[in-house]
Amino acid sequence: xxxxxxxxxxxxxxxxxxxxxxxxxxxxxxxxxxxxxxxxxxxxxxxxxxxxxxxxxxxxxxxxxxxxxxxxxxxxxxxxxxxxxxxxxxxxxxxxxxxxxxxxxxxxxxxxxxxxxxxxxxxxxxxxxxxxxxxxxxxxxxxxxxxxxxxxxxxxxxxxxxxxxxxxxxxxxxxxxxxxxxxxxxxxxxxxxxxxxxxxxxxxxxxxxxxxxxxxxxxxxxxxxxxxxxxxxxxxxxxxxxxxxxxxxxxxxxxxxxxxxx
Numbered sequence: 001x002x003x004x005x006x007x008x009x010x011x012x013x014x015x016x017x018x019x020x021x022x023x024x025x026x027x028x029x030x031x032x033x034x035x036x037x038x039x040x041x042x043x044x045x046x047x048x049x050x051x052x053x054x055x056x057x058x059x060x061x062x063x064x065x066x067x068x069x070x071x072x073x074x075x076x077x078x079x080x081x082x083x084x085x086x087x088x089x090x091x092x093x094x095x096x097x098x099x100x101x102x103x104x105x106x107x108x109x110x111x112x113x114x115x116x117x118x119x120x121x122x123x124x125x126x127x128x129x130x131x132x133x134x135x136x137x138x139x140x141x142x143x144x145x146x147x148x149x150x151x152x153x154x155x156x157x158x159x160x161x162x163x164x165x166x167x168x169x170x171x172x173x174x175x176x177x178x179x180x181x182x183x184x185x186x187x188x189x190x191x192x193x194x195x196x197x198x199x200x201x202x203x204x205x206x207x208x209x210x211x212x213x214x215x216x217x218x219x220x221x222x223x224x225x226x227x228x229x230x231x232x233x234x235x236x237x238x239x240x241x242x243x244x245x246x247x248x249x250x251x252x253x254x255x256x257x258x259x260x261x262x
Contacts, residue, residue, distance in 0.1 A: 003037055003256055004198045007064070007189055007215060009207030010043040010053065012243050013225055019126065021056065028249035029057060031257050037204075038196065040064060042185045044147075044177070044211050046106050047072050047079075048127035066106055067170065067211045068188035069146035069179050079108060081191060083180045084144045087167055092148070093138050095162055101175070102151035103137060108144040112137060117151070148178040170211050177211070186214035206251055208232060208243065223251040 008014050008029075014021060033039055039057070042064040043050055050063050051072075060074045071081040096103050096114075104120065105112040110132040113120055124130050133140045152159060156176025160169040163178055170177045185207075193203060205212070205219035208228040216222040216235040224236035225247050233239050238255065241247030 002202060003204045003220065004202040005038045005040065005193060005196065006032060006204040006206075006252075006256070007040045007042040007185070007219070008205075008248065009185075009209065009212050010041060010045055010050065012208035012227055013206055013212075014041070014053070014243075014248055016244055019122070021053065022246050022249070024246040024249045026057065028246075028252040028257070032252055035257060037256070038198075040189075040192065042068070042189065042205070042207075042212075042215065044209070046111060046123075046146075047077060048110070048129050049123045051077055052126060062192060064185055064188040064192070066147040067177065067179050067183060068185045069106075069183050070108070071188055071192065081188070082108060082144070082146060083183050084108075084146060085148065085167065085178060085180045087148075087163065087178065092163070095159065096150055097138075099152060099159065104149040104151075105137060105140070105142055105145055106147040106149065107132075107142050108146065109142070112140050112142050119151075146179070149175065150177070151175040172210065184214045185211060186218050189215055189219075204256055206240070206248060221255060223247075223255070 029039055038061055040061045041050055041054055044067045047065050050065050054063055062074050063072045069083050070079055073080050102117050103114045112133040113131050114137050152175045155173055156171035160171055160176035163169055168179050168181050168183055201220040203219045205215040205222045208225035213235045222236045223238040223240045224233040226242040240251040
């Protein structure tokens, strides 16, 4: 089997905890590209904090952002595909305000949040683009929401069930995310590989989070990071090294470049 496309998660996979890409990971990705494999970023991040790393790696491929809610063209950054979320805003804000959550609303036009937090501060420094709005989100005028991120400090399942009947939710150890029904990284991958004439069995995927599970299960070959949870590891074909120890490069060199070299 020849791998023609690889999809790489960013946080906890491509990036170190300090949001850097190691030289080893860069070299491994370049070897894969030189072999003729198309390399894509598939992330929960919004476009503004994905594109700097896309440029750093010299990629020209489209970017899968916000867990697949949007796909951006590689050259222009233009939104090529998007799937907005539609929910009961009054109910959402009532629940999150009652529980004193940090809420991030990712829209086509930028980020809206109810307060500044460490995560938003880091993102602002990376993208050099501040949030469009900070404050009570009930007074914010936003449209075309692609993802809601709710930070509760607890596993997301204790609150996300309030929204899971009509929307897709992703539970994290410190909260949860809401996307439109049917949205996932794998759904976005299916759209892209169809356009490129690539079959699912010709894809590779690597990640560490619950938002990576579908693509790890469905890719032709996949790896979970050593820092992933047991549930994520169970979805992958292989478990590679820690994201602080070049686990991405380990997977590429051990299963892709060596096995499928021309």
